[in-house]
Amino acid sequence: MKLKIKTFGIARDIMGGKEVEIEIGGNTVSLLRSSLLKKYPELENLRSLFIAVNQNYSEDTTQLVESDEIALIPPVSGG
Amino acid sequence: MIEITTNPIDRNKVIIAAETSEAGAMNAFIGTVRSKTSEKKVIQLEYECYEPMAIKEIEKIINVANSRWPILKVAISHRIGTLKIGEDAVVVAVSTAHRKESFEACQFIIDSLKQTVPIWKKEIYEGGEEWISAHP
Numbered sequence: 683m684k685l686k687i688k689t690f691g692i693a694r695d696i697m698g699g700k701e702v703e704i705e706i707g708g709n710t711v712s713l714l715r716s717s718l719l720k721k722y723p724e725l726e727n728l729r730s731l732f733i734a735v736n737q738n739y740s741e742d743t744t745q746l747v748e749s750d751e752i753a754l755i756p757p758v759s760g761g
Numbered sequence: 762m763i764e765i766t767t768n769p770i771d772r773n774k775v776i777i778a779a780e781t782s783e784a785g786a787m788n789a790f791i792g793t794v795r796s797k798t799s800e801k802k803v804i805q806l807e808y809e810c811y812e813p814m815a816i817k818e819i820e821k822i823i824n825v826a827n828s829r830w831p832i833l834k835v836a837i838s839h840r841i842g843t844l845k846i847g848e849d850a851v852v853v854a855v856s857t858a859h860r861k862e863s864f865e866a867c868q869f870i871i872d873s874l875k876q877t878v879p880i881w882k883k884e885i886y887e888g889g890e891e892w893i894s895a896h897p
Binding site for chain 1: 792808809810811813814815817839850851871874875876877878879880881882883892893894895896897
Protein backbone atom coordinates (compact mmCIF):
# COMPACT_ATOMS: atom_id res chain seq x y z
CA MET A 683 0.00 0.00 0.00
CA LYS A 684 1.08 3.57 -0.68
CA LEU A 685 1.03 5.93 2.31
CA LYS A 686 1.47 9.67 2.66
CA ILE A 687 3.45 10.68 5.74
CA LYS A 688 3.46 14.15 7.28
CA THR A 689 6.83 15.10 8.73
CA PHE A 690 7.82 17.57 11.44
CA GLY A 691 10.90 18.97 13.12
CA ILE A 692 14.11 17.04 12.63
CA ALA A 693 12.25 14.23 10.81
CA ARG A 694 11.35 16.68 8.06
CA ASP A 695 15.00 17.74 7.74
CA ILE A 696 16.02 14.08 7.45
CA MET A 697 13.29 13.10 5.00
CA GLY A 698 13.48 16.23 2.90
CA GLY A 699 9.84 17.29 2.57
CA LYS A 700 6.72 18.25 4.51
CA GLU A 701 5.00 15.17 3.19
CA VAL A 702 6.64 12.04 1.77
CA GLU A 703 5.16 8.96 0.11
CA ILE A 704 6.22 5.45 0.93
CA GLU A 705 5.13 2.08 -0.41
CA ILE A 706 4.93 -0.77 2.12
CA GLY A 707 4.13 -4.45 1.66
CA GLY A 708 1.66 -4.76 4.52
CA ASN A 709 -0.63 -2.64 6.68
CA THR A 710 0.77 -2.31 10.20
CA VAL A 711 2.47 0.59 11.93
CA SER A 712 5.43 -1.66 12.82
CA LEU A 713 6.01 -2.41 9.13
CA LEU A 714 5.71 1.27 8.26
CA ARG A 715 8.27 2.06 10.98
CA SER A 716 10.79 -0.51 9.73
CA SER A 717 10.29 0.65 6.11
CA LEU A 718 10.90 4.27 7.11
CA LEU A 719 14.04 3.36 9.08
CA LYS A 720 15.34 1.42 6.10
CA LYS A 721 14.70 4.28 3.70
CA TYR A 722 15.89 7.02 6.11
CA PRO A 723 18.52 5.39 8.37
CA GLU A 724 19.25 8.70 10.16
CA LEU A 725 15.84 8.37 11.89
CA GLU A 726 17.43 5.60 13.94
CA ASN A 727 19.60 8.18 15.77
CA LEU A 728 16.60 10.03 17.25
CA ARG A 729 15.78 9.77 20.95
CA SER A 730 12.29 8.55 20.07
CA LEU A 731 10.07 8.23 17.02
CA PHE A 732 6.31 7.85 17.25
CA ILE A 733 3.82 7.44 14.46
CA ALA A 734 0.48 9.22 14.74
CA VAL A 735 -2.53 7.84 12.89
CA ASN A 736 -5.49 10.16 12.43
CA GLN A 737 -3.99 12.54 15.01
CA ASN A 738 -3.54 9.93 17.75
CA TYR A 739 -0.38 8.15 18.90
CA SER A 740 -0.47 4.63 17.43
CA GLU A 741 0.67 1.20 18.63
CA ASP A 742 2.96 -1.07 16.59
CA THR A 743 -0.05 -3.28 15.87
CA THR A 744 -2.29 -0.45 14.65
CA GLN A 745 -3.58 -1.28 11.15
CA LEU A 746 -3.40 1.28 8.40
CA VAL A 747 -5.50 2.14 5.37
CA GLU A 748 -4.33 4.37 2.54
CA SER A 749 -6.70 7.19 3.50
CA ASP A 750 -5.29 7.48 7.07
CA GLU A 751 -3.67 10.75 8.11
CA ILE A 752 -0.23 9.57 9.16
CA ALA A 753 2.43 11.71 10.81
CA LEU A 754 5.91 11.02 12.05
CA ILE A 755 6.48 12.44 15.52
CA PRO A 756 10.15 12.94 16.44
CA PRO A 757 10.99 13.85 20.09
CA VAL A 758 8.67 16.70 21.09
CA SER A 759 10.04 19.84 22.74
CA GLY A 760 7.15 22.20 23.40
CA GLY A 761 6.87 24.57 26.33
CA MET B 762 -9.49 27.90 26.57
CA ILE B 763 -6.88 26.16 24.46
CA GLU B 764 -4.99 28.31 21.99
CA ILE B 765 -2.06 27.82 19.64
CA THR B 766 -1.02 31.13 18.18
CA THR B 767 1.65 32.77 16.05
CA ASN B 768 0.97 36.09 17.80
CA PRO B 769 2.52 37.16 21.12
CA ILE B 770 0.61 35.53 24.00
CA ASP B 771 -1.72 37.83 25.90
CA ARG B 772 -1.03 36.77 29.52
CA ASN B 773 -4.08 38.62 30.80
CA LYS B 774 -6.37 36.90 28.35
CA VAL B 775 -5.19 33.49 29.55
CA ILE B 776 -5.61 34.41 33.21
CA ILE B 777 -9.04 35.94 32.64
CA ALA B 778 -10.08 32.78 30.78
CA ALA B 779 -9.30 30.72 33.90
CA GLU B 780 -11.10 33.04 36.33
CA THR B 781 -14.24 31.99 38.14
CA SER B 782 -15.93 33.25 41.30
CA GLU B 783 -15.82 29.75 42.83
CA ALA B 784 -12.01 29.76 42.79
CA GLY B 785 -9.95 30.52 45.86
CA ALA B 786 -6.69 30.05 43.98
CA MET B 787 -5.23 30.40 40.55
CA ASN B 788 -1.79 29.14 39.57
CA ALA B 789 -0.19 30.39 36.36
CA PHE B 790 2.95 29.06 34.70
CA ILE B 791 4.77 31.13 32.09
CA GLY B 792 7.48 29.49 29.98
CA THR B 793 9.83 32.02 28.37
CA VAL B 794 12.73 31.99 25.92
CA ARG B 795 16.04 32.17 27.80
CA SER B 796 19.20 33.72 26.43
CA LYS B 797 21.61 30.86 27.04
CA THR B 798 21.65 27.08 26.68
CA SER B 799 24.76 25.61 28.29
CA GLU B 800 27.44 27.86 26.81
CA LYS B 801 25.61 28.75 23.61
CA LYS B 802 24.22 32.22 23.09
CA VAL B 803 20.68 31.85 21.81
CA ILE B 804 19.44 34.26 19.14
CA GLN B 805 15.88 33.00 18.71
CA LEU B 806 13.70 29.89 18.85
CA GLU B 807 11.55 28.55 16.07
CA TYR B 808 8.50 26.52 17.14
CA GLU B 809 6.43 24.33 14.90
CA CYS B 810 3.36 22.31 15.63
CA TYR B 811 1.10 19.56 14.31
CA GLU B 812 -1.84 21.68 15.30
CA PRO B 813 -4.94 19.44 15.17
CA MET B 814 -3.13 16.69 17.09
CA ALA B 815 -1.58 19.19 19.51
CA ILE B 816 -5.05 20.48 20.43
CA LYS B 817 -6.28 16.91 20.95
CA GLU B 818 -3.28 16.00 23.12
CA ILE B 819 -3.75 19.12 25.25
CA GLU B 820 -7.42 18.15 25.68
CA LYS B 821 -6.34 14.67 26.83
CA ILE B 822 -3.97 16.19 29.40
CA ILE B 823 -6.74 18.43 30.70
CA ASN B 824 -9.07 15.42 30.96
CA VAL B 825 -6.50 13.51 33.03
CA ALA B 826 -5.87 16.58 35.21
CA ASN B 827 -9.63 16.98 35.74
CA SER B 828 -9.82 13.37 36.90
CA ARG B 829 -7.04 13.91 39.47
CA TRP B 830 -7.77 17.38 40.87
CA PRO B 831 -10.97 19.37 41.42
CA ILE B 832 -10.15 21.90 38.71
CA LEU B 833 -12.61 24.71 38.11
CA LYS B 834 -11.10 26.21 34.94
CA VAL B 835 -7.99 25.77 32.81
CA ALA B 836 -6.57 28.00 30.10
CA ILE B 837 -3.54 27.25 27.93
CA SER B 838 -1.90 29.31 25.22
CA HIS B 839 1.15 28.09 23.29
CA ARG B 840 3.01 30.28 20.85
CA ILE B 841 4.53 28.94 17.64
CA GLY B 842 6.65 30.54 14.94
CA THR B 843 9.73 32.65 15.65
CA LEU B 844 10.28 33.77 19.26
CA LYS B 845 12.88 36.20 20.55
CA ILE B 846 14.68 36.12 23.90
CA GLY B 847 12.35 36.90 26.80
CA GLU B 848 9.11 36.24 24.92
CA ASP B 849 6.48 33.90 26.32
CA ALA B 850 6.34 30.46 24.69
CA VAL B 851 3.55 29.05 26.83
CA VAL B 852 1.13 30.23 29.50
CA VAL B 853 -0.94 27.81 31.61
CA ALA B 854 -3.49 28.99 34.19
CA VAL B 855 -5.45 26.71 36.51
CA SER B 856 -8.07 27.75 39.04
CA THR B 857 -9.24 25.62 41.95
CA ALA B 858 -10.96 26.16 45.29
CA HIS B 859 -7.68 25.84 47.24
CA ARG B 860 -4.07 26.61 46.33
CA LYS B 861 -2.49 23.15 46.73
CA GLU B 862 -4.54 21.67 43.91
CA SER B 863 -3.84 24.58 41.59
CA PHE B 864 -0.06 24.22 42.06
CA GLU B 865 -0.15 20.45 41.52
CA ALA B 866 -2.48 20.53 38.53
CA CYS B 867 -0.57 23.34 36.82
CA GLN B 868 2.74 21.48 37.21
CA PHE B 869 1.19 18.27 35.91
CA ILE B 870 -0.22 20.06 32.87
CA ILE B 871 3.02 21.77 31.84
CA ASP B 872 5.12 18.63 32.52
CA SER B 873 2.73 16.50 30.43
CA LEU B 874 2.58 19.09 27.66
CA LYS B 875 6.35 18.89 27.28
CA GLN B 876 6.18 15.09 27.00
CA THR B 877 3.30 14.39 24.64
CA VAL B 878 2.10 17.44 22.71
CA PRO B 879 3.46 17.50 19.14
CA ILE B 880 5.28 20.83 19.24
CA TRP B 881 8.96 21.16 18.32
CA LYS B 882 11.48 23.89 18.92
CA LYS B 883 14.63 24.66 17.05
CA GLU B 884 17.24 26.75 18.77
CA ILE B 885 19.03 29.25 16.59
CA TYR B 886 22.26 30.16 18.37
CA GLU B 887 25.43 31.98 17.38
CA GLY B 888 27.11 29.72 14.86
CA GLY B 889 24.41 27.10 14.36
CA GLU B 890 20.99 25.65 15.00
CA GLU B 891 19.58 22.53 16.61
CA TRP B 892 16.22 20.79 17.12
CA ILE B 893 15.90 20.54 20.90
CA SER B 894 15.88 17.06 22.52
CA ALA B 895 16.04 15.31 19.14
CA HIS B 896 19.03 13.13 19.95
CA PRO B 897 19.86 11.11 23.06
